[in-house]
Amino acid sequence: xxxxLGLIPFFIVAGFASAQEPIQYRLYFPQLEDHQLHVEATYPxxxxxxxxxxxxxxxxxxxxxxxxxxxxxRTAHPFTRIQxxxxxxxxxxxxxxxxxxxxxxxxxxxxxxxxxxxxxxxxGQPTFLTLADDQDRPHHVMxxxxxxxxxxxxxxxxxxxxxxxxxxxxxxxxxxxxxxxxRVHEFQVEGIRHRIVNIQDxxxxxxxxxxxxxxxxxxxxxxxxxxxxxxEYIFFNILSGRGGGMEHMNAAVMMASPRTSQTRSAYVxxxxxxxxxxxxxxxxxxxxxxxxxxxxxxxxxxTPSLGIxxxxxxxxxxLTLRRAGVIDDGEFxxxxxxxxxxxxxxxxxxxxxxxxxxxxxxxxGSGRSREKSISYYTKGALVAFLLDxxxxxQSDHSRSLDDVMQEMWRKYPFEQGYSxxxxxxxxxxSLHSWFHxxxxxxxxxxxxxxxxxxxxxxxxxxRTETTARxxxxxxxx
Numbered sequence: 363x364x365x366x367l368g369l370i371p372f373f374i375v376a377g378f379a380s381a382q383e384p385i386q387y388r389l390y391f392p393q394l395e396d397h398q399l400h401v402e403a404t405y406p407x408x409x410x411x412x413x414x415x416x417x418x419x420x421x422x423x424x425x426x427x428x429x430x431x432x433x434x435x436r437t438a439h440p441f442t443r444i445q446x447x448x449x450x451x452x453x454x455x456x457x458x459x460x461x462x463x464x465x466x467x468x469x470x471x472x473x474x475x476x477x478x479x480x481x482x483x484x485x486g487q488p489t490f491l492t493l494a495d496d497q498d499r500p501h502h503v504m505x506x507x508x509x510x511x512x513x514x515x516x517x518x519x520x521x522x523x524x525x526x527x528x529x530x531x532x533x534x535x536x537x538x539x540x541x542x543x544x545r546v547h548e549f550q551v552e553g554i555r556h557r558i559v560n561i562q563d564x565x566x567x568x569x570x571x572x573x574x575x576x577x578x579x580x581x582x583x584x585x586x587x588x589x590x591x592x593x594e595y596i597f598f599n600i601l602s603g604r605g606g607g608m609e610h611m612n613a614a615v616m617m618a619s620p621r622t623s624q625t626r627s628a629y630v631x632x633x634x635x636x637x638x639x640x641x642x643x644x645x646x647x648x649x650x651x652x653x654x655x656x657x658x659x660x661x662x663x664x665t666p667s668l669g670i671x672x673x674x675x676x677x678x679x680x681l682t683l684r685r686a687g688v689i690d691d692g693e694f695x696x697x698x699x700x701x702x703x704x705x706x707x708x709x710x711x712x713x714x715x716x717x718x719x720x721x722x723x724x725x726x727g728s729g730r731s732r733e734k735s736i737s738y739y740t741k742g743a744l745v746a747f748l749l750d751x752x753x754x755x756q757s758d759h760s761r762s763l764d765d766v767m768q769e770m771w772r773k774y775p776f777e778q779g780y781s782x783x784x785x786x787x788x789x790x791x792s793l794h795s796w797f798h799x800x801x802x803x804x805x806x807x808x809x810x811x812x813x814x815x816x817x818x819x820x821x822x823x824x825r826t827e828t829t830a831r832x833x834x835x836x837x838x839x
Contacts, residue, residue: 383408384500384527387490389539391508394479397468398433403461405493407453414494415461416448418487418535418659421473422608423668423723428488431475435463447660448494465489470600472608472615481511481542481561483600483615485608486535487659497531497657507541515540515559517596517612532657536611536647540598549573551580555594562601568623578686579637586682586764587644587771595643597636607635611647614639630693638679645678646671649771652779667782668720669797673742674767676701677750680743684835694835695822698747701740702820705803710736716745717782717797744803745796751808752791 388402405413417429429447439459441451451459465488467475476483490501505514505524516539518526528534545560547569556576560567576597584590596613601620608615616635622628650656653665665671684694705711714722719738750763766789773788774780786793795801805816813825 382499384502385492386502386504388504388506389484389489390506391477391482394477394482394508397466397477399465399467399475399477399482399484399489401463401465401489401491403463403491405459405461406499407457407459410453411455412450412452413459414444414448414450415491416445416494416660417491419447420659420662421485421487421535423663424473425724426473426488431466431488433464433466435461437461449491461491463491470602470604470617472600472606472617481540481544481600483561483598484539484541485615486537490531490534492531492534499530501528501531501534502526503528503534503539505539505541511542513541513543513546515544515546515557515596515598517594517610530657533611535657535659538598538608538610538613538615540600545569547573549577551577552584552590554590554592556580556597557595558597558599560599560601562620564601564620566621566624567599567601572623575633575686575688576636578688579633579683580640582682582686583637583641583644583678586678586767588768591643591648595640597639605635607639609639609642609647611643614642630689633683633688634679634697637683638675641675641678641682644771645675645767648776649767649774650776650779652781652784654779656776662724664721664724666717666720666797667780667785668723668738669716669742669745670782670785672739673716673744674746674763676739676743677746681835691824691835695824699820699822701743702805702816702822704740704820705736705744706818706820708736708740710734711741711802712800715798715800716741741803748803748805748808749789749791749793749796751811753789755807755811756791 383406385406386404390400390402392400405415407413417432419428420426435449437451437460439451439454441449444450453459465475467477467482470476473485475485475488492501503518503526507514507524514524516526516537518528518537521527528537540559540561542561545563547558547560549556558569558572592612594612598613598615600615600617602617603619604617606617614636616639618632619628622632651665651667651671654663680694680697683689713734714736716738719736719741722735746763753766754762769788770780770785774784782793782797808814809816815823815825
């Protein structure tokens with residue numbers, strides 16, 4: 363049923379009043395087999411002679427050229443494409459400008475759009491053309507579901523049946539949609555509603571074990587930060603056979619095999635992915651590098667701090683699973699060994715620093731040789747491991763990396779962000795040898811402190827049962 367009639371904003375139909383009129387979108391799907399998403403957008407003109415609309419160009423530090431996936435753009439007003447991702451439209455003095463456009467949606471990827479007979483994944487950046495000079499106004503979305511689908515799930519606030527409100531463009535782009543007939547499993551952690559939304563679930567996912575393990579992991583992460591920063595959280599679990607994950611302010615989009623929970627090794631990797639994306643609730647989505655500006659998805663945003671944003675998150679994803687008792691010592695040290703061996707096998711470790719790897723992330727996606735590029739996920743995780751050990755030894759185990767993360771959380775709110783120098787000052791330790799040189803990482807301090815054996819190929823194993831080991835692995839402190 364079409365609720366958007368002519369140029370009457372459906373926020374009025376739904377009974378809303380706003381000092382600033384929202385941009386309105388209706389998503390609809392005439393032919394699921396065509397893998398196309400259709401959008402009807404209505405923009406307030408606010409008395410202007412012309413408006414400019416734009417589409418995001420990147421997400422997750424990678425250019426995606428989303429505007430190239432627009433198949434057709436139509437409007438009754440004269441318009442010109444002035445840049446690859448921008449269109450200028452003359453208003454003809456009308457109060458609203460309506461635009462219809464269709465998008466190719468055939469990519470099963472956590473950062474893209476996919477529309478098929480069974481489900482649709484809709485991400486914000488490749489979907490919503492917004493006003494170029496006014497992203498702070500509300501954005502409303504109405505979804506017209508195909509007859510065969512019953513469910514639409516998104517972190518956005520639902521204001522009426524299949525109608526949703528975002529306070530601004532940043533919230534809109536950070537709120538994915540899943541449409542179809544997924545299996546939804548709800549559980550509570552610390553009084554906060556969590557949902558696992560399984561798409562293409564063949565009925566062999568062990569949801570009871572998964573909810574128990576996620577509950578323990580979430581509880582452990584909350585101990586580090588002090589509180590859960592959400593009122594609700596959604597794990598979108600797309601069982602497509604692909605892999606990968608993408609964090610959002612109140613959700614994560616993850617992809618896996620339908621049989622993942624039936625094999626221990628595959629399930630542990632999935633748990634690590636879920637733990638990684640959940641840790642991003644704090645580290646990245648709220649505690650963010652200062653250089654990464656919210657809502658800016660056109661221009662590159664260069665930061666030397668992705669080793670903290672992603673690498674430290676990689677370390678904590680495994681560590682909090684171990685502390686929660688979801689994985690054992692062998693699984694934890696196997697993961698740490700794989701990270702160490704991966705770095706040792708990389709020739710790029712001798713030519714690129716961790717800070718440079720972060721700054722050069724935009725070049726990697728453009729074909730930069732991997733022999734010249736290290737992973738800030740991998741080296742960043744190992745630096746977190748070594749920094750944690752150094753802080754514990756320096757303070758006789760009275761201070762750890764947990765305390766640094768807590769202090770960063772208190773001192774650098776989302777609006778402000780932090781610099782690499784800020785992190786160094788809070789840690790009280792020079793980060794130069796870890797972030798700004800190509801020196802080999804020195805594991806001797808951590809090995810001695812924790813009772814570890816570390817061989818030349820990067821294999822790390824627990825040698826002795828020590829009080830230090832228990833403090834590190836089995837508790838926050």
